[in-house]
Amino acid sequence: MPELPEVETIRRVITPLLAQHTVTGVEVLCPTVIAHPSADDFCALVTGQTFEGSLRRGKYLRFLMRSGDTLTLHLRMTGGLVVLPCSEPPEKHTRLILGLTGGVALHFSDQRRLGRAWFLPKDTHDSVTGMQNLGPEPFDLPEGYLQNALHASRRAIKEALMDQHIIAGIGNIYADEILYAARIHPCMPCCTLSAEDYTRLSSLIPDRMTYFLAKNAISTEDYQATRGREYRNTPCLLVYNRQGLPCAACGMKIEKRFICGRGSHFCPACQSMPIAKTDRESR
Numbered sequence: 001m002p003e004l005p006e007v008e009t010i011r012r013v014i015t016p017l018l019a020q021h022t023v024t025g026v027e028v029l030c031p032t033v034i035a036h037p038s039a040d041d042f043c044a045l046v047t048g049q050t051f052e053g054s055l056r057r058g059k060y061l062r063f064l065m066r067s068g069d070t071l072t073l074h075l076r077m078t079g080g081l082v083v084l085p086c087s088e089p090p091e092k093h094t095r096l097i098l099g100l101t102g103g104v105a106l107h108f109s110d111q112r113r114l115g116r117a118w119f120l121p122k123d124t125h126d127s128v129t130g131m132q133n134l135g136p137e138p139f140d141l142p143e144g145y146l147q148n149a150l151h152a153s154r155r156a157i158k159e160a161l162m163d164q165h166i167i168a169g170i171g172n173i174y175a176d177e178i179l180y181a182a183r184i185h186p187c188m189p190c191c192t193l194s195a196e197d198y199t200r201l202s203s204l205i206p207d208r209m210t211y212f213l214a215k216n217a218i219s220t221e222d223y224q225a226t227r228g229r230e231y232r233n234t235p236c237l238l239v240y241n242r243q244g245l246p247c248a249a250c251g252m253k254i255e256k257r258f259i260c261g262r263g264s265h266f267c268p269a270c271q272s273m274p275i276a277k278t279d280r281e282s283r
């Protein structure tokens with residue numbers, strides 16, 4: 001967290017609260033949050049800017065300023081945004097505060113300090129953010145794209161789904177949920193998946209991401225009241241973090257295994273791993 005559904009929810013809630021507000025001052029509480037330019041230049045450039053709109057690409061959130069300049073944020077594992085009255089003091093994990101006209105301020109909090117902010121003047125090539133290297137959005141996968149991109153790869157399908165260069169926006173949680181829906185074991189090497197597997201995945205990826213985006217929706221009032229901390233998708237997850245609990249389809253206990261350093265959850269019956277066949281085919 002936050003993955004695409006959470007970032008998009010934050011964008012939808014926060015953008016109207018910022019629109020037409022001008023930045024009156026910047027307080028950097030943790031200098032490492034500023035990825036570009038330097039913290040001093042960031043403060044000087046952002047002050048006086050007026051928020052106009054926003055867009056999301058993968059897990060990146062980009063605010064568009066009236067000047068044409070852009071403020072890009074990546075929330076990583078624990079980042080969050082909330083708009084508060086100027087009189088509210090920062091919380092323990094607040095890393096960056098933008099004071100705004102109208103007596104409010106945008107607070108960027110991040111417990112693990114991995115989130116980053118970039119400010120780019122208009123018409124600057126944004127190679128510094130990494131956004132230009134993202135794969136397509138889960139909702140816009142061209143026909144045959146996944147199979148073409150992955151059929152020759154020996155890496156695990158779980159790892160490939162989380163690769164932002166292949167598809168933008170899927171992380172550990174939704175990769176597990178998508179693979180469970182597709183009945184594919186997360187360790188399966190991409191090169192062993194059939195054409196039918198890729199067709200099924202290509203349709204379930206947008207399907208599941210649309211579902212979780214809808215389930216995560218929240219009103220501005222509720223978001224502000226909970227300071228954006230609550231994730232509403234937890235009760236809808238069928239395998240993620242459910243190790244030891246029964247599979248909703250077959251009753252077998254959900255297992256957890258580390259794949260590429262990430263805790264991965266799956267049903268050993270519904271997502272069986274045909275090891276013997278895989279070994280034979282790979283010789």
Ligand SMILES: [Zn+2]
Binds near residue numbers: 247267
């Ligand atoms: Zn099952």
